[in-house]
Amino acid sequence: MAVRAVIHIDLDAFFASVEIKKRPELRGKPVIVGADGDPTKRGVVSAASYEARKSGVHSGMPLKKAYKLCPSAQFLPVDFESYENESEEFLEILRDYSPLVESFGLDEAFIEVISTGEDALPNAIKIAGEIRSRIKEELRLPVSIGISRNKLLAKMACDLSKPNGFLVLEEKDVEKTFRELPVRTLWGIGPKTEKRLNDLGIKTVGELAKVPVQHLERNFGLIIGRTLHEHARGIDESPVVPFYEPESLGREVTFEEDTNDIYIIKETIYALTEDVTARLKNFDKKAKTVTIKIRFSDFRTITRSETLDQETDSLNDIWVACLRLIEATDFPKSVRLVGIKLSHLSGRED
DNA sequence: TCTGGGGTCCTAGGACCC
């Protein structure tokens, strides 16, 4: 009989850890990586070392605020290329242990391990231990690992173990482990759902698990309601998928200063369109739907989309669609961000 | 000190067809 186990691996404070690896003199110091590394400009924290987190800095926080909280930190620009290189080496190590490796962002991955016998966990624990040693020796990066029988529980175990952790979560321990956890810690519950659950008197995952599924379906819809109910009980049947075809390709950019100038807006969207169309061709895809995105100075964000008669990878076709969308849009306030997205992608059938 | 950029998935309403 074949049984499965899932390992979730997460490189701790990944961008910051890579920077510290490049510059060892930063080890043990607060390091904050974000945007172009200038905390007086617009941008947010992409990663903060644990020393910086002690000051209250966390990813997603505006750099200006991070600077107020931790002025002694070393602020560094995002260097995607080196993170991508490290990430590729990370995935290569994992693929030595199973073909079923699903990357999730640059710094996280799931591995499914199939074992013969009654229990897959002991074998998964052994493999996870080897992976941990190799990442520490070959990549010299800190890592946390969670092991369980499905993706949800493996990820939750990993999150609970951070930093530098290693945690096995068995089904029999789920109820006790989840009982007192705030609902926000459950995968898929963000700030909005947390607030709505709290308003319903549901504060912990243990409480959520006891709510009748019909009650959740009424409040959150059939799909999300059912998922909340299952996740609170540690149930997750989703497979580990080694490769996804992209569903959409997009680029967006925030201006250093808000602008009213329609020529700057058009010029910027054109540059983004060139970039995304090149990526589209690289993927050997064509797109049917073109969407532009505008965020105004008050942060109100709109999208305008057009589905073409025929899928295309032509820069001209896509740009003309963008222009039509721009012309049909009102600009009542100055603009903070513009973006473009291509969707309804399909492979070329030339 | 405000609030990035890359994505995925879900929902709701309207158009349109049978």
Next chain:
DNA sequence: TCTGGGGTCCTAGGACCC
């Protein structure tokens, strides 16, 4: 002179993840 109901596609927005 009163207008069903199902299916599908499109658009816009929102929640969530890293």
